[in-house]
Amino acid sequence: MDKGDMMPIKTLTFGDSLAGLLVDGVEGTPYVVATLTYSETRGVRLEVPYIHHSDQEQFANAEKWFETGAPPKNLMFITHGGVIYLFGCRYSGHSMNFGHGHAAGFITPDEVVLANRDGDLTEDLKVSEFTSELDALFEWTRFRAVHHERETNEEGRVNKVTITAESMEGVSWTQGEAEMKLNTSWSTSDSSPGFQITEWVALQSTFPTPRPMKEHLSEQRKLASLLKLAFGQPIYFRRHKIRDDLFADTALNGRTLGKSFHEAISHRTFRDFSQPKPERKKFRQPVFYLAQVGGEGLERWGLNYExxxxxxxxxxxxxxxxxxxxxxxxxxxxxxxxxxxxxxxxxxxxxxxxxxxxxxxxxxxxxxxxxxxxxxxxxxxxxxxxxxxxxxxxxxxxxxxxxxxxxxxxxxxxxxxxxxxxxxxxxxxxxxxxxxxxxxxxxxxxxxxxxxxxxxxxxxxxxxxxxxxxxx
Incomplete structure (x- = not known):
């Protein structure tokens, strides 16, 4: 199968249920039918139906996975809407109807990436850049990607508003082997009525060589901990994205178009995403703001953390x-x-x-x-x-x-x-x-x-x- 012919799914939302095929990357292995679900309680999970003790080759793989409790470590899920990569897959139980031989097995991945990946499917997931959105970053940094300029007439009335949206790099600091950054970003959407611009602040970690997502999260949690202490409030991760050479964008003809950030889900943080977003008034009075400590203060926090x-x-x-x-x-x-x-x-x-x-x-x-x-x-x-x-x-x-x-x-x-x-x-x-x-x-x-x-x-x-x- 030519991966260039498959488009990645852009996002997953709680409640999604997708039917598709699982690919384990082993030459000659039949594809396995599965349903992928995404919920607030279980995160991303695969349900694989099969026939117990069947002599048909199409069920042999699935039966082996669940009878031994050892599914493939990494899998590719192909559905009508695109492709999803699943890493660190773990056996999560199975059930069977002995009267009819019907069975279903369950697989939970540690990490999910909504993008095409080059290279061997069996290789562990490692990425060079990892970015997250967290509660309170917008209020704490006071960074803005959107700026307004008003022009008034002779009577002092506003007759023109110019809105400029520009992504900017705010603060960077070193934390162990990682280079950490706080950046502004923005997106647009057509809404009814009108045109909407959304801005946010993202935390980015970059390593000299690709690292597992959990290492990126370990570094990013240090800032999340500081925010919790600064505000005295819960702070949750709301979104993750990754960027790496192995997840390059490609055209339908296979030509590489460059690298962009792709959605990622971690089993370590997905429960954060479902937490109710706190009222903004809870983030009005931290002990200090970013501007009062700067990159030097954040670097000092990283050194003191362990x-x-x-x-x-x-x-x-x-x-x-x-x-x-x-x-x-x-x-x-x-x-x-x-x-x-x-x-x-x-x-x-x-x-x-x-x-x-x-x-x-x-x-x-x-x-x-x-x-x-x-x-x-x-x-x-x-x-x-x-x-x-x-x-x-x-x-x-x-x-x-x-x-x-x-x-x-x-x-x-x-x-x-x-x-x-x-x-x-x-x-x-x-x-x-x-x-x-x-x-x-x-x-x-x-x-x-x-x-x-x-x-x-x-x-x-x-x-x-x-x-x-x-x-x-």
Whole structure:
């Protein structure tokens, strides 16, 4: 079969169901009938019907795949609308009707690319360029691809508007072996009524040599984690595209036309795509914007990520789950603070939180994180030590079954807010070690709102870490 005669499918949408043929790339092997489905719960999945214990050659391949639980690693799916490539295919079960011999097997691919691919089908998927769209990138970068110019008449009325749409490269930085970029892009569509221009910001990773998609995702998740901490909100991947020499565009006559980006789906992120898009107002007040840290700050974050992973990931994990119960927020944020305290090391003044044997306690690790920020907590707590003890007490009471009943939910709410704020600010210092961004946040309206909530609920952290009435 001439691949040049097949056009790639441009996109897949949840709910799609396509009938087609599977090709395993082995010379002389019959094609296998299959149905490809794409759902929010399972992602891309293949259903392959066959006859159990049939003597017909056309079913021999499918029966072997599912009886051994070992389908081909990579497959090409040909349907009426075009061709789809599936990589990292895994056995996902099979069922059969013993009375009639009818059977169906299921295959789940790790990665899907909506493009023609040159080369041996059995080769692993590796790409040199990988681009993603994420929540909040547009708001955080403040990059724009579309610009307006207005012309007015003598009466001051607008009589002409010129709209310019231009893709631009915004910021780039090095992250390990990857070159990372944030770019603006745009597209047009005819809508009723009128003509619509859509603009967005994309995150791109490029390696010197092609790499598996999971390596690209690993680097891109580092920025996604930073965004979650900057906004204190879930951040989801919304789309992936790849570009590589093996996925070059070709004309019907087989002539190469160049390289463009093609849609890709990863089993690691497809559930992100179905998450409701958050309201834009949730992205109005990050701790900092891209312009305040630039490429240097992002490079610094990439360098700090692995050493500080045990600090970053517990907090990021709980921020990734909207509607998480308060106790889980406290536990994960406190785990991050314990890790931060261990990484920061001894800080002058921590001794009063040591135990009777002179060893650090949970409160010690939390205090180290608080003191590293060097900001004023007097509107929330009697002292940094009191705040550390309040977080430690709440965390340990939740964590240990022998501490009695769970803490007061209102107090747990405030501890979760305090602890996550501290985590987010410690993360900010990893990007900006001068501490200026943290100091700016401590005088911001976001910090004022936290103080005001304490006032409204008449809660203040007293000397020993217990909550007391807010001082008049």
């Amino acid at each position: 050493p500080w992973k045990r600090f970053i990931e517990p907090a990021v994990s709980v921020l990734s789950r909207p509607g998480t119960v308060l106790e889980n927020l406290v536990v994960n944020a406190s785990m991050s603070l314990e890790a931060a305290g261990s990484l920061l090391g001894h800080i002058s003044g921590e001794e009063e939180t040591h135990n009777g044997s002179g060893y650090p306690t949970t409160a010690t690790y939390v205090l180290r994180a608080i003191l590293s920020l060097d900001i004023d907590w007097q509107r929330l707590s009697e002292s940094p030590t009191a705040l550390a003890r309040a977080i430690s007490k709440n965390y340990n009471t939740i964590k240990h079954f022998d501490r009695g009943v769970f803490p007061d939910p209102i107090e747990t709410y405030f501890v979760s807010e305090f602890a996550m704020t501290i985590v987010r600010l410690v993360a900010t210092n990893l990007v900006d070690p001068t501490g200026q961004l943290v100091r700016d946040y401590a005088t911001s309206s976001s910090f004022d709102e936290l103080v005001e909530m304490c006032r409204r609920h008449d809660r203040f952290v007293g000397p020993n870490g217990a909550f007391i009435n807010y001082p008049s």
